Amino acid sequence: MKSPANGAAAAVTNGEGGEKKSINPELWQACAGPLVNLPAAGTHVVYFPQGHSEQVAASLKKDVNAQVPNYPNLPSKLLCLLHNVTLHADPETDEVYAQMTLQPVSSFDKDALLRSDLALKSNKPPTEFFCKILTASDTSTHGGFSVPRRAAEKTFPPLDFSMQPPAQELVARDLHDNVWNFRHIYRGQPKRHLLTTGWSLFVSGKRLFAGDSVLFMRDEKQQLLLGIRRASRQPTNLSSSVLSSDSMHIGILAAAAHAAANNSPFTVFYNPRASPSEFVIPLAKYYKAVYSNQISLGMRFRMMFETEESGTRRYMGTITGISDLDPVRWKNSQWRNLQVGWDESTAGERRNRVSIWEIEPVTAPFFICPPFFRSKRPRQPGMPAYSRGPCLGLVMISA
Amino acid sequence: MKSPANGAAAAVTNGEGGEKKSINPELWQACAGPLVNLPAAGTHVVYFPQGHSEQVAASLKKDVNAQVPNYPNLPSKLLCLLHNVTLHADPETDEVYAQMTLQPVSSFDKDALLRSDLALKSNKPPTEFFCKILTASDTSTHGGFSVPRRAAEKTFPPLDFSMQPPAQELVARDLHDNVWNFRHIYRGQPKRHLLTTGWSLFVSGKRLFAGDSVLFMRDEKQQLLLGIRRASRQPTNLSSSVLSSDSMHIGILAAAAHAAANNSPFTVFYNPRASPSEFVIPLAKYYKAVYSNQISLGMRFRMMFETEESGTRRYMGTITGISDLDPVRWKNSQWRNLQVGWDESTAGERRNRVSIWEIEPVTAPFFICPPFFRSKRPRQPGMPAYSRGPCLGLVMISA
DNA sequence: TTGTCTCCCTTTGGGAGACAA
DNA sequence: TTGTCTCCCAAAGGGAGACAA
Incomplete structure (x- = not known):
């Protein structure tokens, strides 16, 4: 489990949405899940339009239509420089996603590979948090949220047990920097930690149901953060009324093909919880896997x-x-x-x-130290960009 | 004001959404507004990718990026045969939209023009309905909906005024064929028509606010139908997390260019209340305007x-x-x-x-009968499809 | 003719411990 | 240790006529 803190240093959501607030990278990572590993801005990546298309199909719950044309000049993978990564969350659903600006490049050198590898290795350990799947009681209109004991002790500020009953007001911020207030009380027979006042507002505000998850963490200033993760729900059928799914798939391919032809930047959205697989792979990770x-x-x-x-x-x-x-x-x-x-x-x-x-x-x-750093295959003159190298399909030139 | 009843005879929402229910065309038209005039399936239309792009920009509240490439082979208008029109409503918001399948064609004949003209003229008069902008009282949690007197008398089944107070249960269906029940009562001092029980469920279910509109009509079986129209609200910022707006714009252009190059069908969504202008124009309407x-x-x-x-x-x-x-x-x-x-x-x-x-x-x-039906300009051999005719920019061939 | 207010009383639902898994 | 239930009482809200624009 890796933190995106270095991968998305400028983790500000000033992308298409025009939002103003910055997204906390640790909270974003916790909501995205432990398998998500964003590549670092400034490093090289391998982009798979096929995987991108697959994500869009998954998001729309709609397979690619046979009508979508082939782009014969678009290879199945593009070596790119990742210019920019910004973290976002859907304002309606809190679904996390990342916006990446990629620029196709025709080759990479040893230094690029080392930087990509270094970025992979320099990921911080993830911030500690607790995550609870909401029960029927947690989401019912009668009463609040039952906080697992260890979680409350680890994550919440300590209660003053001289009070009877011990209680405090908690202030937590979500991904949009919205503030949520909760009354945290230790009561009942037997005693347990509960969130009461404010909890039901949160549940209805986020439209949470039993089976969804809520997670709490503390940032470096000891401020409480909270995020949500929805249970993977049945066909929500996001079928857009803006663009046909065919046009979307064509848009992905055409945008990538245009960028590849001009070595110009293009933008993709990576939606960790919608897609079965990451389609922007750190170069070092790709390289190691293919070589080793x-x-x-x-x-x-x-x-x-x-x-x-x-x-x-x-x-x-x-x-x-x-x-x-x-x-x-x-x-x-x-x-x-x-x-x-x-x-x-x-x-x-x-x-x-x-x-x-x-x-x-x-x-x-x-x-541990595979032999691929010794590989120095000069770029062959006259070789078209993106043509497959003998083994890798990517052209590496010596620095 | 025209009805889409003939324009979309097969007005069944079996498009991308995979919905099962059919949308009532009169209700759809009432929700879309009096200016909306869908071309009829089977007739010729002129498609403007520029207007399509403009609608998407309006939907996303995002202008076209300068990065979006030109498609030099895509003309500013495409003559198309409109294969299919289906009516839809967003399941979340009830926003109405239409899906059209267009196939570029290289020329049209007199018959196509006559058919397009006939379809324009044969539109049925619109179904009568009443539409009320909701007041603060209508949407407050205290009490129901005040029905304008004339509207109640014209649209609702007559009350039995021997009852004290006169009252009845109304059953109305929305665009998704969902059933809503209302208690309709005539009471108060002075007397007025009110919807009480069931009204607040409708308001919260549809997330209506003061300023939004509700409309009632009766279908040919005298069944009550109801629709909503939302006040044009401030930047909702639909910024998709699926596709970058650049990719969407590229998708529109690439899909149209691909269809034009292959004379293959493509699909567009027309969203009457998002877009400032229609971008699929009945051939006869276009022709008359340009010629007359x-x-x-x-x-x-x-x-x-x-x-x-x-x-x-x-x-x-x-x-x-x-x-x-x-x-x-x-x-x-x-x-x-x-x-x-x-x-x-x-x-x-x-x-x-x-x-x-x-x-x-x-x-x-x-x-009234402009001279353009006499124009018989044979298609010039060797002239590429979509090249501009001297006056019209569209090539007409004699039948 | 109809929008808003206020009053009245029903319904909803926060917040507590009991109890059991 | 924690999920569910039930009880109690406060808050929300539907449904009525009054009143005024």
Whole structure:
């Protein structure tokens, strides 16, 4: 679990929304979940239009139409310089997302790879927080929020237990810097921590239901922050009335193709909780995965998943096939080209296709300093930008 | 004021949203407003990507970025066959919109023009309805809705005045076919029509506020229908977290350009209450305007506007200039290329640019059967599709 | 004719401990 | 340790005529 604090140093939501307030990066990260790992501004990334398109399809609950044209000049991945990352939250739903400005570049050097690698390694440990899935009682109109004991003791300011009953007013800020006041009281038989006055306003204001999660943390000034995470709900059908989904998919491809043709910047939104996979990958992460991992059928691997209450755990799996996810549109793409099976058949909703940078092979444990930093392949003159290098599909030039 | 009943005969919302219910076309029209006039499916239209882009900009409250590339092969207007029109309403906000499937065609014949003209003339008179702007009392938590006397007598089933007080249960359906129940009672001193029980559920369910409008009508089976129209509210900032506005604008242009290049169908959404102007114009309306109206500086004209409470009135104006709205992107476009001044300076929020088909010149009153049906200009061989004809910019071939 | 106010009484729902999982 | 229930009482709000614009 990584903090975006360095990845999005200028984490101010002055993007399209024109918001004024800055988003707290630790709170954003906590809401986004432990698997989300934003690349750092100023580093190189690999952008997968196919994954981007997939996210939009997931957001709209609508598959890509066969009508959407191919962009034959748009490769399945673009090496880009990530100029800018800003953190946002939907003002209506509090859904977190990031806006990234990418500029296609035709090659990278050793220094770019080192910087990307350094950025990955220099991520701060995540800020501590507690996250509770709301119960029916928490969201009912009768009474407040039952605070897990350890959470209250760890995260809330200590109560004055000489009072009878011990109680205090809490002030917490959400992602939009809105202030929420709660009465925190320690009472009942047996004793427990509760949030009473102010809680129901919060629940109705955020339209929370049992199954959604609320999370509290303290920032460096010891101020309380709170965020929400909605239970992944059934087809909300976001079907936009602004643009047809075809036009959206065309827009993604055309914007990327235009940027690639002109080496001009373009903007994407990454929506961690809508999409099955990240589609903007730090260069070092991509490079290591492609270079280090000798993929073969039957290979065993581990992969991280998010648990309830914002934890992580690894599941074991086996590679059962290597093939194009979309052999028509995206031939020879590395986007989720590995077919996999999972050891535990429980909860069979794990994905049956993954990308190589998502997994940790268990057969190759000693790649602490893999040999890829020695690779110096000069850019071949006359080679068109984005043509595939022999192994990587990306052109590295010596510094 | 025209009804979309013939324009959208198959007015079923089975579009992207995947809704099942059919939208009542009369109710949709009443919600859309008296100026909205959908072209009929199966007829020819002129599509203006510039106007489409403008609507998206208005929806997003975001101007087109200079980064958006030009599509040099995309003309400022496309002659299209309108395959399909379906009516929709946003499930969250009840905002009405229409989905149209357009297919670029390279020319039209006399018959197409006649069919378009016939469809314009064969529109049914609009269904009667009443529309009231909600007062503070109507939307307060204390008490119900005060029904204007004439409206209640015209639209609601008659009360049994032998009851004391006279009262009945009303059942009304909204655009989504949801049922709303109201107690309709005639009481108070002096006597008046009121909706009591059920009203506040409707107000909170639709999130209505003073200034929004509610409208009631009866369908051909005498069933009550009700719709809403929201007051044009301040910057709602719909800034999507799915696609950057640049990508959206590129998507519009790329989709239209792709369709034009392949003569393949594409889909647009028309959002009558978001956009300042219609961007899909019935061929006959366009043709008549361009042929009949000799535009000159200083020319006087009238133009229809919508009043409060869903009426119409004409304002007089003068043409003060003829110039490109966007001389860089859309050179020689007819989209809002007329600069105008208005006789009444009151409420100066009238637009200072209009398109020729929006106005009625007052200097040429006798164009009942204009001479354009005699024009038979054979399509010139070797002329690329969409090239501008000498006068019209559209190629007509003899039947 | 109809918008707002105020009064009256029902309904809703915060806030407490009891109790059980 | 914490989720649900029920009880109690305060606050919210629907439904009526009064009154005035």
